[in-house]
Amino acid sequence: xxxxxxxxxxxxxxxxxxxxxxxxxxxxxxxxxxxxxxxxxxxxxxxxxxxxxxxxxxxxxxxxxxxxxxxxxxxxxxxxxxxxxxxxxxxxxxxxxxxxxxxxxxxxxxxxxxxxxxxxxxxxxxxxxxxxxxxxxxxxxxxxxxxxxxxxxxxxxxxxxxxxxxxxxxxxxxxxxxxxxxxxxxxxxxxxxxxxxxxxxxxxxxxxxxxxxxxxxxxxxxxxxxxxxxxxxxxxxxxxxxxxxxxxxxxxxxxxxxxxxxxxxxxxxxxxxxxxxxxxxxxxxxxxxxxxxxxxxx
Amino acid sequence: xxxxxxxxxxxxxxxxxxxxxxxxxxxxxxxxxxxxxxxxxxxxxxxxxxxxxxxxxxxxxxxxxxxxxxxxxxxxxxxxxxxxxxxxxxxxxxxxxxxxxxxxxxxxxxxxxxxxxxxxxxxxxxxxxxxxxxxxxxxxxxxxxxxxxxxxxxxxxxxxxxxxxxxxxxxxxxxxxxxxxxxxxxxxxxxxxxxxxxxxxxxxxxxxxxxxxxxxxxxxxxxxxxxxxxxxxxxxxxxxxxxxxxxxxxxxxxxxxx
Numbered sequence: 001x002x003x004x005x006x007x008x009x010x011x012x013x014x015x016x017x018x019x020x021x022x023x024x025x026x027x028x029x030x031x032x033x034x035x036x037x038x039x040x041x042x043x044x045x046x047x048x049x050x051x052x053x054x055x056x057x058x059x060x061x062x063x064x065x066x067x068x069x070x071x072x073x074x075x076x077x078x079x080x081x082x083x084x085x086x087x088x089x090x091x092x093x094x095x096x097x098x099x100x101x102x103x104x105x106x107x108x109x110x111x112x113x114x115x116x117x118x119x120x121x122x123x124x125x126x127x128x129x130x131x132x133x134x135x136x137x138x139x140x141x142x143x144x145x146x147x148x149x150x151x152x153x154x155x156x157x158x159x160x161x162x163x164x165x166x167x168x169x170x171x172x173x174x175x176x177x178x179x180x181x182x183x184x185x186x187x188x189x190x191x192x193x194x195x196x197x198x199x200x201x202x203x204x205x206x207x208x209x210x211x212x213x214x215x216x217x218x219x220x221x222x223x224x225x226x227x228x229x230x231x232x233x234x235x236x237x238x239x240x241x242x243x244x245x246x247x248x249x250x251x252x253x254x255x256x257x258x259x260x261x262x263x264x265x266x267x268x269x270x271x272x273x274x275x276x277x278x279x280x281x282x283x284x285x286x287x288x289x290x291x292x293x294x295x296x297x298x
Numbered sequence: 299x300x301x302x303x304x305x306x307x308x309x310x311x312x313x314x315x316x317x318x319x320x321x322x323x324x325x326x327x328x329x330x331x332x333x334x335x336x337x338x339x340x341x342x343x344x345x346x347x348x349x350x351x352x353x354x355x356x357x358x359x360x361x362x363x364x365x366x367x368x369x370x371x372x373x374x375x376x377x378x379x380x381x382x383x384x385x386x387x388x389x390x391x392x393x394x395x396x397x398x399x400x401x402x403x404x405x406x407x408x409x410x411x412x413x414x415x416x417x418x419x420x421x422x423x424x425x426x427x428x429x430x431x432x433x434x435x436x437x438x439x440x441x442x443x444x445x446x447x448x449x450x451x452x453x454x455x456x457x458x459x460x461x462x463x464x465x466x467x468x469x470x471x472x473x474x475x476x477x478x479x480x481x482x483x484x485x486x487x488x489x490x491x492x493x494x495x496x497x498x499x500x501x502x503x504x505x506x507x508x509x510x511x512x513x514x515x516x517x518x519x520x521x522x523x524x525x526x527x528x529x530x531x532x533x534x535x536x537x538x539x540x541x542x543x544x545x546x547x548x549x550x551x552x553x554x555x556x
Contacts, residue, residue: 009430
């Protein structure tokens with residue numbers, strides 16, 4: 001079979017199908033657009049939530065290891081290097097006693113109390129510390145347990161400091177957001193698939209006599225299928241383009257400072273749009289394949 | 299093309315046909331074929347016959363006798379529950395689904411209800427059979443014109459089926475079935491929806507197609523046509539083949555009305 005006239009025929013029939021069944025085509029276009037809009041919005045919200053949670057996670061992933069007063073600067077640096085070489089540690093920085101006092105003065109307003117202690121001969125009570133930024137929130141507890149056994153640490157029950165309560169909560173939220181987003185996208189995708197399948201099945205029913213004749217005169221199953229697949233593909237892609245356009249419009253309207261609404265970046269918006277177009281194309285083609293299957297059964 | 303017909307030739311003129319070639323292997327073989335549908339109804343039972351190339355065969359019988367089932371088995375719209383159906387030596391039960399289009403391109407098929415697409419013109423309906431099987435085929439217009447010339451509708455190229463009489467619509471269906479130059483021509487009650495004159499015209503056309511070298515199998519309960527033509531008759535009753543007669547009639551002497 002010559003591919004060029006065959007392609008021309010398939011495109012012509014697919015477009016004819018859409019025009020002839022424009023009522024059904026419009027209804028499926030509208031519904032698939034709405035479902036893809038829902039899917040795109042869900043992905044945007046999940047990504048925005050994920051971004052917020054990542055910020056929370058990076059803040060909760062800081063581990064402050066307090067040093068004993070008696071250890072030398074060399075020993076402290078040695079421990080810092082050892083910890084920095086751990087695979088789960090992103091960065092490590094040493095904070096001496098003076099820096100700790102300055103930090104406490106500026107952030108906690110303890111400048112006056114520290115000055116009194118120092119002038120009365122009590123010295124600076126704040127310990128030096130190594131501040132660890134961990135790559136993953138899940139590694140905080142493990143690193144904490146590892147350094148707790150070192151005899152270089154500040155004596156007493158508060159050798160290390162990290163946000164113990166936040167970690168499991170943040171982990172829980174991240175998991176819930178990812179799972180919820182995935183379920184939402186899957187449900188919306190399934191709805192779009194069913195709608196396209198029904199649309200193509202209706203189109204196949206309207207064209208049942210044409211399909212019957214095609215089969216009787218010796219057209220192959222694939223030749224019967226292709227116009228329907230193309231029809232689904234066109235509807236899916238147009239729906240995705242409409243949904244992307246609406247999402248981008250809303251994002252720009254409610255965005256600020258170089259990013260779209262919900263803090264979604266332009267790059268992410270483009271990725272979501274491309275994902276929707278790809279999703280629309282796959283949903284359209286696959287829905288058509290399922291929709292036409294019954295008509296080819298005999 | 300030397301063959302032409304008028305839309306309604308006078309009766310009882312019967313066109314010349316070629317004689318079947320009995321020394322060649324049969325083009326159609328039914329070997330103890332039975333077909334039972336899913337609801338348990340037996341459509342045909344233990345039917346056996348062979349058809350040599352270029353034969354013209356009437357399959358006769360009352361409604362429900364199994365005539366259409368034989369046609370549906372031949373185009374493999376149905377498969378036999380028992381026995382074997384062979385077309386050009388190919389057992390249709392073993393034919394892979396992807397090879398089915400090749401089988402159907404060897405066959406021209408027409409039905410009682412014409413199966414024309416109402417939104418396409420006569421020429422487009424005929425061209426459709428080529429476009430969906432071999433879109434790149436050259437000389438499309440010539441082939442369509444030739445098929446329409448054979449059926450006598452070369453002046454109706456741009457007419458829509460709804461503007462044609464029943465007989466003319468059946469001629470368009472025949473022209474569409476002819477564009478692949480089929481070796482086997484199957485007609486399931488092609489005169490069923492037509493008045494006697496138009497029906498007779500269609501039978502004349504099928505006889506001419508047979509004369510051109512195609513094997514024709516026509517399922518009918520049109521007694522007048524069968525009796526006038528005096529071709530081979532396979533008589534069905536209650537799903538069984540009760541008679542296979544050369545130059546037969548619709549009813550044999552003493553036979554109850556089918």
